[in-house]
Amino acid sequence: MSGQLHLTPVTARARFAAVVEELFRDGVNWGRIVAFFEFGGMMCVESVSREMSPLVDNITVWMTEYLNRHLHNWIQDNGGWDAFVELYSNNMRPLFDFSWLPLKTILSLAVVGACITLGAYLGHK
16 A cells, blocks of 8 residues: 555655545544554655655654544544443454453553654654
8 A cells, every 4th residue: 555655755745634534534433543543654664664754753743633633532422542442352352372462451552652752753843
């Protein structure tokens, strides 16, 4: 998918907006929110791999703005992040016979990483 975006410093914002608009065209749900974060992460990885690292800061700003403007109320109205964890931790079954890390641990690490990234971004300003 990343190759189809034709990501450049000039086109990045428009590509981000177009994909996110399409992603949420039919409404918001937890699966689409997960896809939103996956897409943002993919754009960051693609930016770094194409030697456009400065775009990563821009992408995090765009994601934060979209999250705050368009997704925050839906998330709060649907039980917040605790509801997300509860929903997916109750439905998780081990794929194999060995034990996986609990979803709460993985999500906690993701939230810590996001907070560190946001802190670094705000500290950089």
